Amino acid sequence: MKYSLPAFLFASMLSFSSWAQLSVQNLTVENLSNPIGIDKAQPRFSWQLNSDKKSIKQTAYEISVRSGKKLVWSTGKISSENSLRIPYGGANLESDSKYTWQVKVWDNQAKAPALATANFQTALLRHDEWKAQWINSGIEADSVNGIVPHLRKTFEVKKPISSATVFVTSRGLYEASLNGKRVGDAFLTPGWTSYNKHLQYQTYDVTKQLSTGKNAVGVTLGSGWYRTKLAWDNHKNLYGKETALLFQLHITYADGSEDWIVSDNSWKSTASHILFSEIYDGERQDLRKESKGWDLANFDDSKWQNVKIASFATDYLNASVNEPIKKHETFKPVKVLTSPKGETILDFGQNVVGWVKFNISGKAGQMIKLYHVEMLDKHGVPYFENLRSAKAQAHYVLSGEPNQTIEPHFSFFGFRYVKVEGLEGKINPEDFTAVTLYSDMKPLGSFECSNPMVNQLQKNIQWGQKGNFLDVPTDCPQRDERLGWTGDAEVFSRTAAYNFNVNQFFAKWLKDVSADQEPDGAIPFVIPNVLGKVTGAAGWSDAGIIIPYNMYVVYGDKQILQDQYASMKAYLTHVRGLAKNDLWNMGFQFADWLSYRVDDSKSTIGQKSAVTDVYLVAQCFYAYNIELMIKAAKVLQKNEEVADYEALLQRVKKAFQQEFMTASGRLISETQTAYILALQFDMLPESLRQNAVNRLVENIKSYDYHLTTGFLGTPFLNPVLTRYGQNDVAYKLLLQDTYPSWLYPIKSHGATTIWERWDSMKPDSTFQDPGMTSFNHYAYGAVGDWMYRTIAGIDTKEADGAGYKASIIKPELGGGLTFAKGSYLTPYGKIASNWKIEGDILALEVEVPANTESTVYFPTSDISSIKSNGVALTDLKQEGKWISKTFGSGKYAFTMKIK
Ligand code: BGC
Numbered sequence: 001m002k003y004s005l006p007a008f009l010f011a012s013m014l015s016f017s018s019w020a021q022l023s024v025q026n027l028t029v030e031n032l033s034n035p036i037g038i039d040k041a042q043p044r045f046s047w048q049l050n051s052d053k054k055s056i057k058q059t060a061y062e063i064s065v066r067s068g069k070k071l072v073w074s075t076g077k078i079s080s081e082n083s084l085r086i087p088y089g090g091a092n093l094e095s096d097s098k099y100t101w102q103v104k105v106w107d108n109q110a111k112a113p114a115l116a117t118a119n120f121q122t123a124l125l126r127h128d129e130w131k132a133q134w135i136n137s138g139i140e141a142d143s144v145n146g147i148v149p150h151l152r153k154t155f156e157v158k159k160p161i162s163s164a165t166v167f168v169t170s171r172g173l174y175e176a177s178l179n180g181k182r183v184g185d186a187f188l189t190p191g192w193t194s195y196n197k198h199l200q201y202q203t204y205d206v207t208k209q210l211s212t213g214k215n216a217v218g219v220t221l222g223s224g225w226y227r228t229k230l231a232w233d234n235h236k237n238l239y240g241k242e243t244a245l246l247f248q249l250h251i252t253y254a255d256g257s258e259d260w261i262v263s264d265n266s267w268k269s270t271a272s273h274i275l276f277s278e279i280y281d282g283e284r285q286d287l288r289k290e291s292k293g294w295d296l297a298n299f300d301d302s303k304w305q306n307v308k309i310a311s312f313a314t315d316y317l318n319a320s321v322n323e324p325i326k327k328h329e330t331f332k333p334v335k336v337l338t339s340p341k342g343e344t345i346l347d348f349g350q351n352v353v354g355w356v357k358f359n360i361s362g363k364a365g366q367m368i369k370l371y372h373v374e375m376l377d378k379h380g381v382p383y384f385e386n387l388r389s390a391k392a393q394a395h396y397v398l399s400g401e402p403n404q405t406i407e408p409h410f411s412f413f414g415f416r417y418v419k420v421e422g423l424e425g426k427i428n429p430e431d432f433t434a435v436t437l438y439s440d441m442k443p444l445g446s447f448e449c450s451n452p453m454v455n456q457l458q459k460n461i462q463w464g465q466k467g468n469f470l471d472v473p474t475d476c477p478q479r480d481e482r483l484g485w486t487g488d489a490e491v492f493s494r495t496a497a498y499n500f501n502v503n504q505f506f507a508k509w510l511k512d513v514s515a516d517q518e519p520d521g522a523i524p525f526v527i528p529n530v531l532g533k534v535t536g537a538a539g540w541s542d543a544g545i546i547i548p549y550n551m552y553v554v555y556g557d558k559q560i561l562q563d564q565y566a567s568m569k570a571y572l573t574h575v576r577g578l579a580k581n582d583l584w585n586m587g588f589q590f591a592d593w594l595s596y597r598v599d600d601s602k603s604t605i606g607q608k609s610a611v612t613d614v615y616l617v618a619q620c621f622y623a624y625n626i627e628l629m630i631k632a633a634k635v636l637q638k639n640e641e642v643a644d645y646e647a648l649l650q651r652v653k654k655a656f657q658q659e660f661m662t663a664s665g666r667l668i669s670e671t672q673t674a675y676i677l678a679l680q681f682d683m684l685p686e687s688l689r690q691n692a693v694n695r696l697v698e699n700i701k702s703y704d705y706h707l708t709t710g711f712l713g714t715p716f717l718n719p720v721l722t723r724y725g726q727n728d729v730a731y732k733l734l735l736q737d738t739y740p741s742w743l744y745p746i747k748s749h750g751a752t753t754i755w756e757r758w759d760s761m762k763p764d765s766t767f768q769d770p771g772m773t774s775f776n777h778y779a780y781g782a783v784g785d786w787m788y789r790t791i792a793g794i795d796t797k798e799a800d801g802a803g804y805k806a807s808i809i810k811p812e813l814g815g816g817l818t819f820a821k822g823s824y825l826t827p828y829g830k831i832a833s834n835w836k837i838e839g840d841i842l843a844l845e846v847e848v849p850a851n852t853e854s855t856v857y858f859p860t861s862d863i864s865s866i867k868s869n870g871v872a873l874t875d876l877k878q879e880g881k882w883i884s885k886t887f888g889s890g891k892y893a894f895t896m897k898i899k
Contacts, residue, residue, distance in 0.1 A: 022110035023050045024103060026829070027118035030321065031085075031503050031557065037167075037203025039123040039319035041093065044085035044559070047103050047116065048829045049850035055888025056850040058083055060106040060113075065090060065099050072099070077106075083851055084556060084803065084827055095125045096165050096203075096250050107850075123203045123319035124167055130314045132248040132262035134171075137221065137269035138308035142243065144227045144236045145281075148274035148410065151245055151307055152218040153267045154297050157210050160254040164210050167250070169201035169317065172243030173224035173410045177295045178209040178217055186324030187437055188412070191471035192225040192484075193508070194528040195239040197515040200320040200508070201246070210251070217261065218295025219245050220272055222410025228279045230530045232388065232480050238530055244310040246317075268304035270294075277410040280390035280480045282372075287399040287406070288364060322508035323440040325471055327354070330436065333429035337417075339380050344420045344427055351416040351753040351776050353467040353477040354437040355394065357407035360423075364400030368422040369393060372415035374478055374775040378765040382419050385770035386760075390480040412437055414467060414478030414776050416752065438466045441500035442825075447788055449820035453743050454734065458787065460746065462499050464754040464778035465492070469502070472509055472528065476756065476774035483526040484509065487540035487590060488779040491715045493547045495784035497554040498824060506551050507560055513544045514567040521574030523567075525590075535587045536574050538621035539712045544571045549628040552635065553796060556803020556827055561632050569641075572629055575622060582648070582655040584622045589614035592673045594757055595710030596703075596740050610708030612669040612677075616660045617712055620677035623652050627681065634799060656683045665691045672699050673713025679724065680716040693724040705732045706740055715782035722790050722812060730790070731815030734783070739763050742783055754781040792822025792833050793857070803827045809846050810857035810882075811835050813898065828852045835859075842898045850889040857884045858896055865897035 026048040029035055045063055049056055058081050064074040065088065073090025083105070093099070099122070104115040124130065136142070137149035166183055168176055169190045176183040184204045193199055221243045229236050249261040273290040277283040293299050334349035346356075351374050360368065372392045375383040392413050396406050415434075420427060447458050468474045473492075475485040489509075496502050509527060516529035523541035524534055534541075548564040551557065561568075578584055591614035598609050626649045633641045656678075660668050665688030667674045675696040678684050684692055700707070709717050721730035737747035740758030745751035749761050756777035760768050767773060789795040793811030796804040804826035811820065811833055821834035829849030836843045848854040858866050858876075863883050866873045873894070877884050 021052055022056070022105070022107050022114040024048070024105050024114045024116040025050050027101070027103065027116055029101070029118070029120040031501075031555075032323070034119045036121040036205055037123040037319045038120055039125055041125060042087040042089070043120060044087050045101060045103065046084045046086070046827065047105065048827070049083065049105060049107060050829060051107065051110070051850050051889070053109050054890030057081060057108045057888070058105055058851045059108050061086070062104040063101060065101045067094070067097060067099055081851065085559070093122050093125065095122055095129055097122050098163070121165070121203070121205065123201070127315050127317065130246070130248060130317070131260050132246050133264050134244045134246050134310040134312040135263045135265070135267055135307040136242045136244040136310045138305060139269060139271060141271060143241065144223055144229070145276060145278060147271040148220060148222050148277050149269050150218060150220050150272045150291065150294055151267050151269045152216060152295060152299070152301060152304070153261065154214055154216045155261045157212050157215055157251065160212065161207065161210060161251050162254045163205070163252045164207045165250045166204045166206050167201055167248045168204070168246065169199060170221055170243060170245050171195060171240055171312065172226040173222040174245060175220045175409060176217065176247070178206055179211065179215055180293065180296045181209050183209070186326055188224065188325045188410070188471065190320070191325065192528060194512045194515040195226055197316055198511050199317050201317050202320050202324065206249070214297040216295055216297040216299065217247065217249065219247060220274070220409065221245060222274070222277045224410060225279060229281070229480070230279070231483060234389075235530055242310060244312060246314065265306060265309055267307040268301045269307045270301070270304040274409060277408065279411055279482065280392070282391055282393040282395075282413065283408040283411045284395040285406070286397040287401070287404065288397060290399060320508070322471075322504040325437055326440040328436045328438060328466070331434040333432055336427060336429050337376070337380060339376075339382065339419070341381070343382070344423070345376070345382060346418045346420060346429060346432055348416055348418070348434040349752070350463060351414070351467065352434055352436045352463070353412060353414050353470060353776070354435045355408045355411070355413055356418055356432055357405065357435050358432045359403060359405050360398065360431060361402040361404070362398035362400065362424070364398060366398045366422060366424070368396045368398065368420070371419040371421070372413035372478070373417050373419070374415060375761065375767075376417055377767070382417060383767065386479060386767065386773045386775070388479045388771070390478065392478060407435065412470065412477065414476065436466060437470065439469045439471055439505055441469060441502055441505055443499070444501050444825040445498040445788060445822070447784070447792055447822045449791060450818040451735065451815070453737065453746055454787070456746050457742055458784065460751060460753050461495060461778070461781035461784045463752060464776060464781045465496055465499055467753060467776045468778050469496070469500070469505060476777050478776060479774060483530065484528060485526050485540070486523065486543035487525070487593065487711055488777065490539070490543035490546040491711055491782045492778050493550045494554065495782050497551065498784065498788045503551055503555045503557055503560070506547055507563070510544070510548060510560065510564050514564065517544070517567055517570060520577070521570035523571050535578060536571065537587070537589050538584065538591070538618035540590055541571065542621050542625050544568060545625045545628050549632055552632070553798050553802050556805060558635060561635055565632065565636060568629060568632060572625055575625065576648070579622065582651040583615070583659055584618045585615035585659070589618050590711070591617040592671075592710035592712045595671070595673060595713065596708035596758065610671040610673065612671040612673040612713070613660065616667065616669055616674055617677060619652065619656045619660065620681050620683055621712070623649060623656070623681045623683060626652060631799065653683050657685065664688070666695070667692075670695070670699065671713075672696060672707065672717065673709050675699070676709065676713050676716045676720045679720045689724070693726065696720070697726055697729055700729060700733065705729070705736055706738070707733050707736075708740065711779050714780055715785065718783060718786040718790070722786070727790070727812045727814050730786070735815050742780065751775070754778050788822055788824070791817070791820045794822050794824055794831055794833050796826075804831055804849065805852050807831055807848070807852060807854040808857070809833045809854050811844065811859055813837070813842070813859050823847070826852070837898065840897055842896050844894040844896070846887070846892045846894065848887055848889045848892075853886055853888050855884050855886045856892070856894070857882045858894065860896040860898050862897040867895050869893055870895075
């Protein structure tokens with residue numbers, strides 16, 4: 001039978017369309033897309049499969065790496081499902097070289113392989129490739145709280161170039177420009193590390209910024225975290241007194257010859273118009289002193305002085321592994337307010353971290369002052385007290401030049417409101433912009449539900465993270481602290497990892513955990529450590545074990561465990577050393593920091609403060625640490641250590657039961673946190689756990705369904721209630737909106753970030769103890785993890801499915817929510833769970849990334865009602881109250897009866 005053309009076309013379309021359309025996307029090297037500046041000898045390649053078909057599994061891949069047209073490595077066709085972090089295996093890579101890499105992928109359905117290409121550029125692969133010398137301005141006044149210098153050098157480019165790369169870092173902060181154009185778009189570079197042990201340099205492709213003939217490089221150096229006042233007792237010059245620059249420009253000419261423009265004594269320096277710039281106190285500029293065009297080739301620097309060579313080593317330098325700080329969202333004032341004293345205040349509507357940029361045409365000598373605060377008191381007066389000794393101000397003396405755009409360079413502020421002084425005439429709010437600064441983490445997760453206040457809570461959690469992930473995870477961004485508090489970072493780490501890709505952010509920070517770890521294994525309370533020697537404290541120092549493991553579970557990257565294992569083990573050994581008879585009951589402990597206390601706010605909820613025995617808390621975290629070490633050792637196949645840790649774990653739990661528990665399972669502290677931690681870490685005999693759950697729920701009822709937990713109890717409160725079938729109580733606590741609760745700050749005070757205390761502002765609109773009350777502390781935002789894993793129900797299996805290779809979709813309905821939706825960009829692609837209740841029908845849409853599988857748990861007891869695209873589902877599994885089925889990749893639409 002001969003086909004007519006249209007019939008044939010249709011038929012081939014049909015058969016063609018039956019061929020799965022496979023594509024490959026999101027190629028990354030060392031977890032970064034098209035990175036410039038990789039200093040790994042064996043960088044690791046990852047990619048994602050994408051197909052409109054279901055149950056896609058990769059069957060093989062082939063990676064090839066080229067330098068220009070030259071093939072430098074190829075894997076050949078490898079039969080494997082693995083698509084993550086395949087290490088380079090070819091001949092040694094060259095430094096400062098551009099490579100393209102291609103991956104060809106076969107799957108179990110498509111006829112033809114799919115392929116994609118991406119790039120990466122190497123940094124300096126050996127320390128001895130640094131030709132540059134450390135230089136500093138040599139200016140007396142260039143000190144902490146002193147002036148900010150400009151450094152510059154001119155150089156000739158005599159012939160056409162094919163590429164030009166800058167490698168740069170500093171002691172202090174740098175801003176570099178070439179021929180007046182900024183190098184890169186990162187800010188507060190090189191960030192904050194334990195500078196004398198671990199310093200990152202950045203790599204920039206500046207090929208397009210050079211021109212034949214005379215060129216100029218200019219660099220401005222600020223104090224930064226290197227020498228600024230840090231922590232509340234005015235530590236200064238912590239890493240050194242003199243800032244310094246290390247700059248190396250590698251030019252490759254079209255004819256193949258090379259040239260290096262490096263920092264050395266041929267550079268010149270002068271004081272800039274930035275008179276002062278420190279982290280806590282802000283910045284002062286006198287724009288009348290600005291040297292216009294100072295970083296252009298034809299600028300006359302004859303009156304400038306020669307720089308000085310500084311003798312610092314380069315053997316602890318490494319190329320940045322994490323995303324730099326960049327400018328992100330901007331906000332215009334939503335209101336112009338006038339305080340009772342007649343002060344002009346701009347309300348930007350969101351508590352952010354960054355600075356204010358403004359346009360102005362003022363008089364020469366006119367002084368504009370900006371004061372940054374998070375809150376106004378109930379009379380509309382800016383609230384400065386919680387800043388403690390941090391001034392958080394920006395002062396600008398105008399030059400009289402019309403229409404100037406002004407912003408700071410080397411400081412940052414935590415604020416929602418800005419008091420403006422010195423303006424003449426009516427303020428035009430449009431002239432002012434709040435610019436947010438945070439690490440350029442890739443957004444990964446989204447969460448929304450039918451309850452607007454819970455959605456606001458999610459926003460506050462995300463803004464808390466944006467505000468405090470500024471190269472290091474800070475506790476707060478506004479007062480004279482802003483430190484890398486370990487406890488806050490670990491309790492929030494899973495929540496953080498859902499909202500943004502923080503794999504590299506924490507990989508870099510954990511290097512400082514190792515760098516600042518004490519010889520006896522103790523891990524400091526803040527990293528980078530600026531608070532001196534300590535002994536380990538539960539929940540805080542434990543971050544050295546908890547965060548590497550959490551990052552492994554979420555992103556599936558074993559490297560972070562391999563890199564940190566020695567540090568993790570040294571820390572556990574430290575705790576074992578502190579413990580007597582397997583009881584960690586000595587030394588300073590933060591324990592359940594900032595838990596509910598009756599005298600805090602005249603609340604009516606509860607008659608008793610919720611103070612949990614600090615060593616009960618420590619013992620639970622001792623067990624938690626060991627449990628994670630067992631898992632980490634298993635992942636890294638360190639089986640001999642697994643046995644040791646398993647035996648230790650049993651002894652530690654036994655010691656807990658003997659020391660803190662009565663025969664009937666009552667704990668010495670009748671607090672929510674005591675029962676939560678004992679249940680979360682399986683400290684109690686199986687037979688006594690239900691009693692403990694009952695006591696926990698009774699306790700919550702006795703506080704009229706309010707939480708009383710602090711920093712360590714809060715993250716596990718709802719997960720424990722859900723685990724033990726008390727999800728309705730968990731929802732009750734989530735939706736509670738009077739103090740103490742997650743929604744109280746939103747309901748009563750319009751909070752736009754997470755607060756340090758449950759009552760940083762009290763129900764009577766007075767403030768908590770100004771000595772320690774921040775309105776931008778993400779620790780209590782750790783509830784996000786429960787919202788994503790229980791309300792949206794998106795989770796990953798651990799050992800045999802880390803990184804969502806084997807995921808779980810298990811939404812738990814409740815709280816009167818009629819819908820919830822979550823989506824997350826896993827290392828394999830997007831996973832999503834959207835549910836909606838209509839009448840007695842639940843509709844559940846699920847998306848599973850290619851090359852993975854997901855076990856979907858259906859929140860119904862009516863197995864026969866479960867349909868997929870209207871067709872009754874078969875081969876369903878019943879596990880206790882849960883009905884489940886595992887699905888391959890693809891999009892699914894389920895419906896089921898729920899009543
Ligand atoms: C910090 C917290 C930290 C706590 C530990 C506070 O000053 O702001 O983030 O966890 O100290 O004591």
